[in-house]
Amino acid sequence: xxxxTQLGSHVSVSEGALVLLRCNYSSSVPPYLFxxxxxxxxxxxxxxxxxSAATLxxxxxxxxxxxxxxxxxxxxxxxxxxxxxxxxxxxxVTNTGTASKLTFGTGTRLQVTL
Amino acid sequence: AAGVIQSPRHLIKEKRETATLKCYPIPRHDxxxxxxxxxxxxxxxxxxxxxxxxxDKGSIPDxxxxxxxxxxxxxxxxxxLELGDSALYFCASSFSRVEETQYFGPGTRLLxx
Numbered sequence: 061x062x063x064x065t066q067l068g069s070h071v072s073v074s075e076g077a078l079v080l081l082r083c084n085y086s087s088s089v090p091p092y093l094f095x096x097x098x099x100x101x102x103x104x105x106x107x108x109x110x111x112s113a114a115t116l117x118x119x120x121x122x123x124x125x126x127x128x129x130x131x132x133x134x135x136x137x138x139x140x141x142x143x144x145x146x147x148x149x150x151x152x153v154t155n156t157g158t159a160s161k162l163t164f165g166t167g168t169r170l171q172v173t174l
Numbered sequence: 175a176a177g178v179i180q181s182p183r184h185l186i187k188e189k190r191e192t193a194t195l196k197c198y199p200i201p202r203h204d205x206x207x208x209x210x211x212x213x214x215x216x217x218x219x220x221x222x223x224x225x226x227x228x229x230d231k232g233s234i235p236d237x238x239x240x241x242x243x244x245x246x247x248x249x250x251x252x253x254x255l256e257l258g259d260s261a262l263y264f265c266a267s268s269f270s271r272v273e274e275t276q277y278f279g280p281g282t283r284l285l286x287x
Contacts, residue, residue: 092274103264104217104278111274150216159205159224159270161232164216 062087064134064151066165074173079123079138081168083151086132091153093134094162095125098148107149110134121145146172176200178279180265186285187255195250195282199267205229206248207276208240211262223248224270255286 067082085091095107108119115127125136134151151165179198187193199206205224209217219232223242234240237255242248252259262283266276 094275096278103280104266106275106277109275154274154276159207159222159229159268160274161207161219161222161230162209162217162266162276163219166216 062091062153062155062163064093064153064163064165066149066151066168068168069166070169070171072171072173073141075143076140079136079141079145079170081136081149081151081170083125083134083136083165084132085134085151085153087153087155089155091155093125093127094152094154095119095123095134095136096150096152096164098150098167100147104150107136141170141172143172143174146170178265178267178277180263180279180282182282183280184283184285186287188287189255189257191255191286193252193255193284195252195263195265195284197248197250197265197267197279199246199248199265200269200277203246203267203269203277205268205270206242206246207266207268208234208248208250209264209266211264211281213261215261217264220250252284257286260284260286 063086093110096104110127118124152162154160207222208220211217220234222230226242240250262281266278268276
């Protein structure tokens with residue numbers, strides 16, 4: 061069975077500081093990995109995805125993530141946090157089969173302070 | 175660009191009542207997924223349909239049923255509602271023959287009193 065673990069349910073950074081949200085995966089087959097963002101009372105918006113092409117993936121809003129097979133990690137980073145980045149971030153994994161379900165991590169709430 | 179449409183956006187029901195949630199996928203998408211997100215929880219997979227056939231089933235109660243229609247829209251039917259069914263219900267769609275990315279709708283917030 062596939063799973064993802066997000067380390068840190070809450071992360072607080074200052075505006076302009078580096079954002080690092082951690083995600084480790086467990087999968088017996090090559091995984092597809094995703095980061096979604098959820099703003100309060102809203103749906104899930106895709107930030108970026110890894111589907112076995114380039115290991116460094118760039119997404120929307122200046123976020124990027126690097127797939128590291130040796131570390132089974134897919135950490136999300138952004139060089140400089142903005143107040144508008146405050147939200148819940150979910151890492152998710154699916155396998156390469158057609159119409160495969162997403163398995164989500166428990167989420168990390170990002171707080172950005174002045 | 176067209177997105178996933180869900181209706182209603184909010185729903186209030188009494189215990190033991192029935193609710194029907196609707197999902198309209200992005201045009202040309204062939205797969206629909208349903209997820210349930212409880213308060214402060216991560217989304218949990220319920221059920222999915224690929225080309226109008228059920229393709230996978232997760233932790234969906236027997237009181238719930240779903241189907242995908244010829245126009246690819248999907249409905250989640252929930253009967254004998256319980257307080258614990260109060261949650262945000264997301265529908266997602268994908269074009270599975272081409273890529274794996276699931277695009278989520280805004281969700282239906284169900285409150286059972």
